[in-house]
Structure formats: structure tokens, C-alpha cells
Amino acid sequence: MTPVLAESAAPRSRTQRQSILKQIMGMPAGAIFLVFMTLQIVCIAGALLYPDEFRYLSPQNLTILMKAIPVLGCLALGAGVLMIAGEFDLSIGSVYTFTAVLMASLVNEGLSAFVAAPIGILTGLLIGSLNGHITLRFGLPSFIVTLGGLLFWRGAVLLYNGAVQVRFDPEPVFTSLFSGTLFGVNAAFIWIVLFVTGFHLLLHRHRFGNHVFATGGNRGAAEAIGINTSRVKLIAFAIAGGMAAVAGILATARVGSVQPGQGAGLELQAIAACVIGGLSLRGGRGSIIGIFLGVLLIHTITDVLLLLRAPGFYLDMFIATLIVLAAIFNHLIERRGLA
DSSP states (O other), rough: OHHHHEEEEEHHHHHHHHHHHHHHHHTTTHHHHHEEEHHHHHHHHHHHSSSOOOOOTTTHHHHHHEEEEEEEEHHHHHHHHHHHOOOOOHHHHHHHHHHHHHHHHHHHTTOOOHHHHHHHHHHHHHHHHHHHHHHHHTTTHEEEEEEHHHHHHHHHHHHHHHHOEEEOOHHHHHHHHHSEEETTEEEHHHHHHHHHHHHHHHHHHSHHHHHHHHHOOOHHHHHHHHHOOOHHHHHHHHHHHHHHHHHHHHHHHHHSOTTTTTTTTTTHHHHHHHHHHTTTTTTTTTHHHHHHHHHHHHHHHHHHHHHHTTOOHHHHHHHHHHHHHHHHHHHHHHHHHHH
């Protein structure tokens, strides 16, 4: 009896493992979760085996990661909601810089940071709404409209303040709230966790989220069941602009200054994080957890390359390869779903 039981137990164990793996792969962010966890296991193993050469688990390195992740995370969350709704915003990097410069300038003129920051966020919301209004009113591709916005707001930064650095010296309470630490955890990282939680509830537990997915998946069908798709897209555009402004606040509070060109390229990284996180380029599919995992994966790869002292262009090569592979994988999943 014992050999028979052993032989039957082994296939059952393999079947259970395969079932768990299949369940994880069937989740919206299952594939990126497996990739991220595999990378973490490799990094942790390398750090334990070579603690002096590969300082991945050092407190200094973990602190740097926690400070860097929130900025791209906020940009990716806003861009991701818009992508699920079926649109793109290439101007968020410029909006991020413009709203940060505006906030810092207002503080330098004597305004409280607790007043200047909401003004910056409101400006981001209005810019996003403007992008959405132009796109929907004239039936233009959002890619073209926001590409124009990218160049326009980049020039607006130079027109408003010139090509000089803007210092940001807010009240100590404001600095502690956005760049301090709580129980050893960076405040900005706590903010991004709160945003991820809030956006997850909004998109996956609220009626508005159903409308966003329906609008991006099949706009005609969504309108047929009574969804105001134009309003949904307009709100999504506003969210993208508002979250770009929030990213600017977190970055400025951390560094204490704003450079006129510091947001260049961030819009592409945000879209890359969304694609890596499993969002469809056609809209209607994706998850907030997937977006966040995409951001974590990008920063983990960046950190590993820096720790290994690899040349800077290696990062671009790895991220570019990851984007293409993620896009191919997402396309195969979509074809399988249509089959």
C-alpha cells in the first residue's frame, strides 16, 4: 500500500502546484507578480551571498527605493486609469514639472505650501480636463493632442520661470508630511500605498471603475447600456493630470527644488510601467496592482543595474526589451481571450 500511496501523492502534489500556478496566471496581475517575485528572490539571494558587493538589502538602498518609487507610481496610476479608458496622455511629464514649478514659486512668494500644493493639483486637474475636452470635442487622437501638450507645457515652464532651478522651502510640517519618515518608512512611500489602495477600490470595487473598463473595452456597447463615455474619459484625463501634479509635489518635497527639465521622459516610463503591468494598449483591461508592480519592477531593475555599476544605456535596453515582451504577452492574452 505504501508505494501506491506515494505514487498517487506525487501526481496530486504536482497537480495542486499546477492548479495554483494556473490560478495566479489567470489573475489580472498574475504574470507580472510571478516575474516580480522571481526577480526579488534572485536579488535577495545575491544580497545574502555577496553582501559587500551587492548591497540590495542595505538600509540605504531600501530607503532610496522607497523615495524613488512614489513619483513614478503616481504618474503611472493616473496614466493607467486613462489607458484603461482607452486614451493616452503624453503630457504628464511636462504637467508634473509645470505644477511643481508653480507650487514652488508660490511658496517663494510667501504663500503657505498647504495652499500652494492644492493650487498645483487643481492646475493639473484643469490641464488634464483641457486635454480631454480637446480630444473629445474635435474627435482627435489623444496621442496627438497630448503630444502637443507635452511640448506646450514644457515651454510654459521656461516662459513662467526661465531655465533656472526653483528652490522649495515649505513649512517643516509639510516637509515631514510628504518626505519625512514614520516608523522607519518614508512618508512618500506611505502616500503611494494609500493611492494604490484608493485607486484599487475605485476601479475594482466602485461603479465608476466598471464604467471605465466598459468605456475602454467597447465604447459603443457602453453607450448602448447608458454609460456617458465622454464624461468617463474626461474624468480619466483629469485624474491623469491631477496625479501628475501629486507626483510633482512628492518629488519637490523630497529634493527641495525643481529643475525645469526634470520631468522629461517620465511620461514614457509611466506608460511603460502600465504596459509591463498588464494593461492593454487598446483599453478595457488591466489592474491597479499590475500598474504598481510594473513600477516596482522598473525601479528594481534600475537599482540592480546601479548596484552592479552597469552603464546607463543598459537600463534603457532592459526596459525597452521588457516593454516589447510585455506588449507581445498582452497581445497573446487578448487573442486567446477573443478565440
